[in-house]
Amino acid sequence: MEKQNIDWGNLGFGYIETSKSYVSDFRNGEWDEGRLTSDHTVTISECAGVLQYAQTVFEGLKAYTTEDGRTVAFRPDLNAERLYNSACRLEIPPFPKDRFIEAVREVVKANESYVPPYGSGATLYIRPYIFGSSSVIGVKPAEEYQFRILTTPVGPYFKGGAKPLTIKIADFDRAAPRGTGHIKAGLNYAMSLHAIVQAHNEGFAENLYPDSATRTKVEETGGANVIFIKGNKFVTVSSPSILPSITRRSLEYVAEHYLGMEVEEREIPLTELPEFEECGLCGTAAVISPVGKIVDHGREICFPSGMDEMGPTTKKLYDTLTGIQMGRIEAPEGWIFEI
Numbered sequence: 479m480e481k482q483n484i485d486w487g488n489l490g491f492g493y494i495e496t497s498k499s500y501v502s503d504f505r506n507g508e509w510d511e512g513r514l515t516s517d518h519t520v521t522i523s524e525c526a527g528v529l530q531y532a533q534t535v536f537e538g539l540k541a542y543t544t545e546d547g548r549t550v551a552f553r554p555d556l557n558a559e560r561l562y563n564s565a566c567r568l569e570i571p572p573f574p575k576d577r578f579i580e581a582v583r584e585v586v587k588a589n590e591s592y593v594p595p596y597g598s599g600a601t602l603y604i605r606p607y608i609f610g611s612s613s614v615i616g617v618k619p620a621e622e623y624q625f626r627i628l629t630t631p632v633g634p635y636f637k638g639g640a641k642p643l644t645i646k647i648a649d650f651d652r653a654a655p656r657g658t659g660h661i662k663a664g665l666n667y668a669m670s671l672h673a674i675v676q677a678h679n680e681g682f683a684e685n686l687y688p689d690s691a692t693r694t695k696v697e698e699t700g701g702a703n704v705i706f707i708k709g710n711k712f713v714t715v716s717s718p719s720i721l722p723s724i725t726r727r728s729l730e731y732v733a734e735h736y737l738g739m740e741v742e743e744r745e746i747p748l749t750e751l752p753e754f755e756e757c758g759l760c761g762t763a764a765v766i767s768p769v770g771k772i773v774d775h776g777r778e779i780c781f782p783s784g785m786d787e788m789g790p791t792t793k794k795l796y797d798t799l800t801g802i803q804m805g806r807i808e809a810p811e812g813w814i815f816e817i
């Protein structure tokens with residue numbers, strides 16, 4: 479496969495148009511057969527449900543080239559399932575899971591020249607999403623929807639290696655109990671923008687949200703789950719209002735089955751933070767971003783792993799998961815999806 483003439487090593491994390499997107503329309507109560515399109519714009523009513531009442535959900539995954547030259551995606555079945563669940567929560571007709579996976583295959587195949595080569599650190603980011611496309615003025619679900627998948631090549635999230643981040647305990651709330659924190663919806667991001675801009679202005683990389691009901695327990699950041707290391711233990715948050723990160727769930731498996739760690743998924747009180755040795759944020763984009771320091775309204779919690787590099791156990795987790803993704807380490811059954 480002839481690749482595009484792109485300086486893969488210097489790609490940023492921004493949008494670049496590729497050759498095709500995938501589109502399927504929901505009309506008269508059903509999804510049509512779907513197709514590839516070269517039109518990277520969307521024309522909808524000014525009164526579309528997505529524009530007026532934010533009726534939209536999305537996913538994010540990556541395609542990349544393995545060490546032996548295969549084009550693959552990582553666990554797209556879990557993205558299919560999560561988009562399905564997100565859609566149901568917003569009264570969006572869910573897109574069939576088997577069709578989601580085939581649409582990912584089709585659109586990546588059509589853009590194979592944009593899948594970065596092995597070793598470049600870059601990947602083809604895949605963004606599936608659904609939105610209410612018909613007009614809505616009284617508050618109710620739209621009648622028509624569009625499912626699309628856009629792809630765009632992105633560089634490594636952290637150029638020159640991941641430096642530990644300093645994050646703050648958020649002043650705002652992210653997700654209410656029984657709210658929408660567990661689904662991947664644009665609305666959860668819209669309301670986080672003010673908080674993130676403020677955090678950046680104060681010199682922090684991210685907000686770590688406590689639970690909204692009591693503000694005594696760790697939840698997650700605006701776009702990543704949080705993981706902690708304590709001795710041989712891998713500790714993550716259990717909460718009905720966090721997004722079930724595929725990276726975090728994969729890391730739990732890696733910790734237990736590849737590194738022989740004990741995995742705990744449970745409530746984490748803020749008062750326990752000083753007891754951890756390492757901390758990281760996990761998500762598709764960066765896999766793991768190490769956290770060196772958490773600031774809780776003036777009180778600094780500095781992890782022993784320090785501010786210079788990833789902690790040793792976080793590094794092992796990172797190397798093992800990226801090794802599995804890139805085909806250097808044998809993957810568990812069903813994790814690597816061949817395009």
Ligand SMILES: *Cc1c(COP(=O)(O)O)cnc(C)c1O
Pocket residue numbers: 538662698699700701702703721722723724725726760761762763
């Ligand atoms: C997408 C997302 C994550 C990360 O999920 P992955 O499946 O690992 O990419 C974590 N938290 C939130 C709020 C998210 O939207």
